[in-house]
Amino acid sequence: MPKYSLVIPVYNEESTIPELYHRVSTVMDGLDDTSEAIFINDGSQDRTLQLLRELHDRDERVVYLSLARNFGHQIAVTAGLNYIRGKAIVILDADLQDPPELIPELIALWRQGYHVVYAQRTKRVRESWFKRLCAYAFYRILKQLANVDIPTDTGDFCLLDRQVVDLLNQMPERNRYLRGLRSWVGFNQIAFKFERDSRFAGEVKYTFAKSFALAINGLVSFSSVPLRLSTYLGLFSAVVAILMAILVLYWRIFTPHSTLTGFATIAIAIFFLGAVQLISIGILGEYIGRIYEEVKNRPLYTLSEVGHQKPRSSQPPDRSRSSS
Template identity: 40%
Template sequence: MKNQLISIVLPVFNEEAGIQATIDTLLNYIEQQEESYELIFVDDGSKDKSVAIINQAIAQHSNIKLVEFSRNFGHQLAITAGLEYTKGDAVVVMDADLQDPPEVIPQMIEKWHEGYEIVYGKRMQRDGETFFKKFTAKMFYRTFRKLATIDMPLDTGDFRLMDRKAVNQLMKLHEQDPFVRGQVTWIGFRQTSVKYHRQERIAGETKYPLSKMVKLALDGITSFSMKPLQVVNIFSILPLASGVFSLGYLIVTSNYSLASVGVTILLFTLGLLMLSIGILGSYLGRVLDQVNNRPRYIVSKTEGFEARNKGIHDFSARQINN
């Protein structure tokens, strides 16, 4: 155990108010553990002093490292980039606001030593979040489970531990808009959970407003389910069936004017067409992103790394450092 290295990946976006407390808490946690640790912060285009605070910590602690994006690319890509830079025997992903308590990590490591390659945190309680956010999150996980082709566990976020071989397989996936928790489920391996109490943010505000929550949900569903397309195909039959039925009814009874029935069918048909186009557009948008083959993110600078990690798979990470 003493020879094992645990990497902790922490995405950061405008966390100036609480990032020092996070660093101090994690350093205090590390001092009490038998394993060796590295802390890899990934700055996702912060506009505040988050990077400066992390750099001050790097100057004092050799196990703290920073990957700095050239701009904001998103939370899921920040996690992906952090994983690319790790070299630990196991990797823990957690938020930088201490809502994911470090005290849970030893439980994850214990499960890892039992032979599980992936150990995810299952949230039993969520403090400091509105009823709306809790309700929508609950509905998303249950809807996703009904639609998706993978059996993603309920009420889990990105807080988890992954064995090195699981991380290596995850890095072979190159989706432009990754849904990491779905990808982790998809790659398989032996997976289990540890239950924990998700705490309130120590400072600052959530970096996941409604718009980002909706995008994450759409990315997840369109990444792992074709059922929305199938539903559209089924519903596309309704306008035609309604039109045939209404026409037959008019011919037999003559109780309704052709104009009123025509307008009703037209509006109904247009509504379904707009819904269909929207869903198709979501899938085609993902295809376009893949075809464009742009780098998923650009790393402008790294700090604290003695040498470039071997085995980096992402093109953008290689390109910016060459």
Template identity: 40%
Template sequence: MIEDFKLHSHTAPAEPLISIVVPVYNEEDSVGHFAAAIRTVIAESWPTGETAPRFEIVFVDDGSCDATAAIVRAMCRVDRTIRLISLSRNFGKEAALSAGLRAATGDAVIPMDVDLQDPPELIRPMIDKWQAGAQIVNAKRIDRLQDSFLKRTTSRMFYKTINALAEHPIAVDVGDFRLLDRAAVAVLNEMTERCRFNKGLFSWIGFRTETVEYARPARQAGSTKWGVSRLVALALDGITASTTFPLRVWTMVGAIISLAAFAYAAFLIAYTIISGADTPGYASIMVAVLFLGGLNLFSVGLMGEYVGRIAVQVRGRPLYVVAETVGF
């Protein structure tokens, strides 16, 4: 059955090499379906007689606990276009994708999800736009009907928030699924951020960009690994990696409140001197103390998010650790 995963490959040096980078975590039920789907789509997209690009699939196993790595390892033995990078533990999708981008050798690289919600049928249109001159080809979702109401709502809020704050807005409803020219990949590989938010990096580097649109299908196998806590962590990474505007906001808020406090203190002093009466008001004092205390705690927590990421960066530890490579 492993032979079904084999891809048609070409060796003519004039044909461009396309690297498909696929981070996987506990996806033993999905990797075979993915490889077979890619093989079928390539055969259908470039009919007999038409010169097709060469392809390689780079699976990045992000510390899976199941048989994902073993299955991909077996696929590598019968198909020299399939490669495996196994990380020593679970480092997260952003790190796994970075590992795949660094290992990919293609003239263009296409990151994809293994669940086939990134339609392989878009590979040909993306490559056509790339060969026409685009250096980045984004795949934009035109609907989110497969997502729950909560996920659609929070996604819209996330994009609106980050694009209102970010110095370089990210493309709305565009995930990691896109085509990246070798020049773009080379720039990404030079970046040293430890708290990676790849969507922000993709928008920051610039380059000539085109877009293809698609409706995202349902997941073909397995289950999503993105829980609420991981999505919140990714959102925080995205905001802190894209802008320092929240820090500037709280600087301005602090300045305004300080000026108001000084003005009110001057008023109390003047009132006491003129009227000679103390101003009672336990409730108003408590409200002021709690309000200012809450602002202080919130602003300290916000600064802590940035300081924590500075600490991670200063330590200089590797973004990921590779335990094994197969097929390279």
């Protein structure tokens, strides 16, 4: 049984896999005990799966899972966590923005007794000012609104103790935000600061739309404040309506010919109340949609291939760590 496990989700990364394997294998060669690298092919449409098969044939430490379609980054990581065997588990992205060479330093902190060692970015190389601004704002808003302490400027790059992974695998929720879940479980946690590199090759997989969806998922999964926001908007609109009624009565008495008491005032009030209602319905819909996803009770993912063997089912071999 390997002592260290690396979980690496990949999606259309044929241009980065050779360099990724070279750097990851070099790190594994230098570790003090046995290790494995689990690549999760998240429905890639290029030569990614073929390259993983070749690596598996060449290096017995390389294991790969191939999802039957694209299920998303968080689900791909979850699939890897279901199958790992190590005592210390490192999650990193395949684009080499998370330097594999930092893994020994994460392990050193784990040996000191920390159950979660999360990498905290101090600098983002070659990212637009708009993306940096959005990320900065999101993490701080989430930290203020979430019901758990989610560290700022952290991604999925981290080391998890086996005990933490076992708890994460027992959580059945489908809209997963792993950065929040690893904070929710507790235990001894520590930040490891690093400068995030730029993508080695290929196109950015986390577009603005995907990043925004992940941000909404994290906010809704760990905060009920948006639900209260609709209540506050309703109270605010009620106060505005009362003030408008007083103003209209005043204008009717003292300025009866003013245009402010006509169609424009009514139209503004209608549009304002309509906006409040739509915002409230949208917020409520986000939470109801998650309830709908949970009650369907479908598996988190389906597998088409594990290593070179077809799986018997879409579930991990250990039923105590089932994805469904």
